Structure formats: structure tokens, C-alpha cells
Amino acid sequence: MVFNAATHYRVIFVNIHDIAAMCGVSAATVSRVINNSPNVSPPTRELVLRTMQEAEYIPNAFASGFGRNSMQLAGILCRDVANMYYANVVSLLERELRGKGFDSLLCCTGRNLTDIKERLTSVLQKRVNAVILVGSAYREERDNSHIREAAAQAPVFMVNAFIQTPNVYCVYCDERDAMKNAVKRLFEDGRRKILYIHDMAKWAWSGSQKLAGVRDGLTECGLTPGDDLIQQVTNGIDPARRRVSDLIERGVDFDAALASEDLLAIGAQKALLAAGKDIPVVGFNNSQLAECATPELSSVDNMLETICVMSVDFMASLLAGNKIPQKVVVSAELVQRKTFRA
């Protein structure tokens, strides 16, 4: 038994040997009962079970994991769960992982590379069965050696990002294609001057994919991507609103607004509303924010649920010794609400 005797509370842990002693059997037998091995006689099992109950015995999961060399743990890294997008992903991943018997070690890294590396190490020290990297923020522009090194210790799964390197597996949404299609839908609706507003930081792979998609779309429609109509702002409702207001004031001409994130679309929407300008607005992520907007925002759904379910399925499959694809790409879908109907 272990007495955890901090000054103001006291906890007694009874262990497998205590139970064994109480039952007059060996620890091995108790272990067999816990892991319901068939090789235990019904009466013995019965006795052990009852004793465990009475003694309020709780098996130590890590000791057990220690013995069998698997902590049944996945490390989930994201920039910040307070961000709705990541919160959604984490929620889905946790649910799927639990369904397969894995616990989730959550780690919010921020965007600082030094911190990220440190957190990666921290997670690997817990001997997680896999590390799951959420979002394209973990893909550095040039040097991804930290990910390669992590992958040397445990399989790495990237949710909505892609890096080609051994033991790293990626499931992501084709955001480039999604943006191209959004532009085309707006074009088909008769729009010829489409404003694209984004918050792409230089290092963001996802951001550059979306931007490329917008350019693809414009080109395919025979439009020229004017500099005025591709606007970069810092993330947030207000920066987007201010920028769009500015554009309107300056007399910049546009007949639709497309954004790289719902939050930005909402900012744009607010500016348009204030100016009495009624044109289509399309966001991205199809988050709850889109429904909160008035009028409700049309938004590109990047299939988070599908992606998360697949990622965890693949993880389990890999851990079970199967071969899995290094890369899976799923297509997005435009969810049409009030601000744009094709």
C-alpha cells in the first residue's frame, strides 16, 4: 500500500499484491482476473472481483502499460484549443481515440517553434503510442527536422497538413481545390470582382494552399487576380471589418467577398452591412460562428469529422501492425446559408 500523505489530505492506494494477499492467491492471478484471462477458475475470479470491489482497488494504468510496453496514450498537439477550429478537432479526436481505448494527452503549443519542439519532446517522454499534430501550423517552411525526429520515436499523424517523411501520416482537406471551387461558384453566380480576404502568415501552409486555390479559380474563370482584391489582414473580426470598410471608402469595386476563415468573413460582413452593400459573402471552416452571424454565413466545410475519424482509424490500424497510406486527401463542400446560394 502507498500512503499519499500531503498535509491536508490522505490517500491510500491499495495495489495488486494487497488484493492477492487478501484473497490468498498470487498477484499473477489477480492480474489475470483484471485482464480477464480465461485461465482463472470461476470461484477464484469471483473472490478476487469481490475483494477488489470492497478494497476499492483501482489498477494503476501506467504500471500496467509499463509492463506491456504501451501506455494506450496519444499526444494531441494544437496551437490553442480555445480556437474553435482546433477545439472541434480535439473533441473529435478525443472521442475517436477513447472509442479505441486510448487516452488523450493534450498539449497547446502556441506558434513559437522553440516551444513546439519542447512540447514535442515532452509528449514523447510520455511514451505516447502516437502523436497527432493538428493543423498546418506544424509544417515549417523549410526545416521540418523536429517532426522527422519525433517520427523516429512514435508515428506522427498530421490532421489537415502534409509533410512527406517516414512514419508521418497525413489526412487533410484539399483546401486549394475547395477555394478554387468557391471562386467558380461565385463566378457562375455572375460575380466578376471577387474580394479574397485572408490572414496568411508566411509559414502557414494551409493559408498558401487556399490562396493558390483562389488564384486557380480566378485564372480558370478568366479573371485577373487584382492586388486590390486580395487582402491580407491579421486574424480577427475587427481587422477584417476595418479593412473592408477602408476598401469601400476608397471606392474599390468588388461584388463578392470570400474569406480564409469564418471570423474574417464575419468582419467583412459587418463592414458590408454597415455600408448597405448586399453582396455574397463566403467563409471557411463552417464553424459555429457561421451560424451565429446575421445573416447566416455560407461557408466551406473542410470535413473535420471525416478527417479526424480517418486519422484515428489509421492510427489504430498502424499500431495493429497494418500498412496505412501516408497521405489521404478529402474534398471540401460548400454549405449554403443566407449570404450566398449558388
Add this chain to the structure above:
Amino acid sequence: MVFNAATHYRVIFVNIHDIAAMCGVSAATVSRVINNSPNVSPPTRELVLRTMQEAEYIPNAFASGFGRNSMQLAGILCRDVANMYYANVVSLLERELRGKGFDSLLCCTGRNLTDIKERLTSVLQKRVNAVILVGSAYREERDNSHIREAAAQAPVFMVNAFIQTPNVYCVYCDERDAMKNAVKRLFEDGRRKILYIHDMAKWAWSGSQKLAGVRDGLTECGLTPGDDLIQQVTNGIDPARRRVSDLIERGVDFDAALASEDLLAIGAQKALLAAGKDIPVVGFNNSQLAECATPELSSVDNMLETICVMSVDFMASLLAGNKIPQKVVVSAELVQRKTFRA
């Protein structure tokens, strides 16, 4: 060394003895270096450090925790991180915990009591140093024995909920008082028919606190809480919107709307906007949704950051052997935006 040899990837774990052998020292010395004990000669430390680097040695955190009988882990339970409110709390808790050297085991339980109990056990099996219960959803109306039992294994911290029982520590916002004050502010603004819209499920302590606060406020202002003006709906924008539309259609008279959650306030706001009815609207939680609304929603801030920081500080303090209060209550604050200025 341990070879993790699933079919399609291979991982080699080098352990403390490998390093010791490579350096020609004992494992104890390596351990000392890892935990930077002063009792190691500079050259030896140097050698060990270099060797660890070269061998890409990553200490096993759980083995170490095993040895010192503390996993440096906290279990965070919430209904669902996809909910912005919980996401916020989890984010804050994780940040604070990490700052104090604790990892976060995240567990989304849903609202089913059987599931909750199972998850509680699951978390306790990981020998967490503390379990943190987020939200009042964990306080059952009558039987809280599962929490008491958990508290027998590890200190339990409740974020924004309260149960009086040994080894359970609670930090929460005085939502009753907050609601009372919100009502009074609306009264002072000249409002006499205040609609309160909430989604209180019977078991929700937080919900009943808020409702009581509304009643307190009405009473103190000499108003009678008419049944028509206290409306319960299921959570979500649409239910709230529909209900408020109904009320307006039925000619129910009210001159302000107060809600138990921002989401409901947004629903109410949409109905009011559609009906061209311009009256104050006040939400609760001061979530990002409040800023997304148009016009921006005034909302009661329940001091999440303060609460989370205090909770983790207390946890660390308790684990360090100090005495901490079983209950701390903080007051809320009305954040004024477009929909209501006192």
C-alpha cells in the same frame, strides 16, 4: 533497449542503462544528470549529456514518475471541448498546468452519468495528481457519491461548480449575483418587462443559480417574475430564435432580453431583429460569439481566466502540502457592447 517493431515502422528506445553503459558510469549517475543533481562532476555530466544527445535518448517520463510516485499529470474532465465555453476553460487550465510542470489528460464525458463514472475511474487509473471537473454539469442533484469516491483517490477541483465534501475544492463565479445585477442594470435603464431565456436542464446547478439570480433581481426591483417572461428552451440559436418569434407573434410584451448563454441571446437577437424590435439584449459567458453577433452582444463575463488560474494555483499549493480553501467565489462583470449600455 526496446524495439517497437510493428510491421511498418520501427522504433528503438534507448534507456538509462544503455546510456550508463556507453559512458561507463552507473544508471544512478545518469539519473543525477537528468535531474540535474549537483553531485556530478562537470566532466562526467558533460560526457553523459553528450552521450544522451548522440543516442537521441528520451527519458521515460512515466517510469520516472513511477519511481517518484507522481506522474505530474492532471485529469481534465468536461462535457465536450467542442463547446466554446469548455474549450476556453480547458485552454486556460492546460496553460497554467504546463506552467507548473503538469501534463493534461483530457477527457470529454458527455452528460450521461454512467459514462461520467466510467471516465472518472479511467482517469484515476492513470494516477493523476488531481482531477479537474469543468462546469456544474458534474454536480448531480442528489447523489454525488461518485465525486466523493474520486476524491478519496485524488484531490478534486471543480471549476465553476460547488460541492461540499472532503478533498474537493471549488472555485466558481457567483452567477446568481451576476444575474441579479444584470436584471438591476436593465431595471435602472428603465426596463420593466424583462424576458429571461434559458436552457436549464433540471440537474444543472449553474442554470438554477442563474434563474434564482434573475428572480432575486426582479424581486429586489419590485417586479413580479411573470411566467411568460421566463422561458426555457433547448440550447441552440434556433430554438431561442423560434421561441422569441413566437412570443412576439403572440403579443407577449417585453422590453429587454436576458439569456443564460450567449448562444441563446444570439437566437433572441435574431428574432428581435427580424421583428424590427429594438430592445436591449444581454448574453452570458462573454464568449467570442458575443463579438460575432451583429450588433455585438453585451454579455456577462464570468471570469474564466481568474477562475482557472486560481484553481491551478490552489492545486499546486495543495500538492505542495499547503492548506487551501475548499471554496472560493468570484464576482462577475457585465461587458457592455452594442446591445446594451447601462
Add this chain to the structure above:
DNA sequence: ATGAAAGCGCTAACAT
């Protein structure tokens, strides 16, 4: 069906 014993990777006395 059950037990004995070694070992998982590390820490923490206790020696020296």
C-alpha cells in the same frame, strides 16, 4: 488453474 520470479525504466536511500 495457479504461483514464482524476472523485468519494464527510473528514483532514492545507503554505501563508499
Add this chain to the structure above:
DNA sequence: ATGTTAGCGCTTTCAT
């Protein structure tokens, strides 16, 4: 300053 040794709680051969 360094090594030796005995655990931490459980799993897992290998016997019986």
C-alpha cells in the same frame, strides 16, 4: 562524486 540495491505496480514467461 559515484555505485549498489531495492523498490514503484503490473505483466509475463515458465513451472507445476
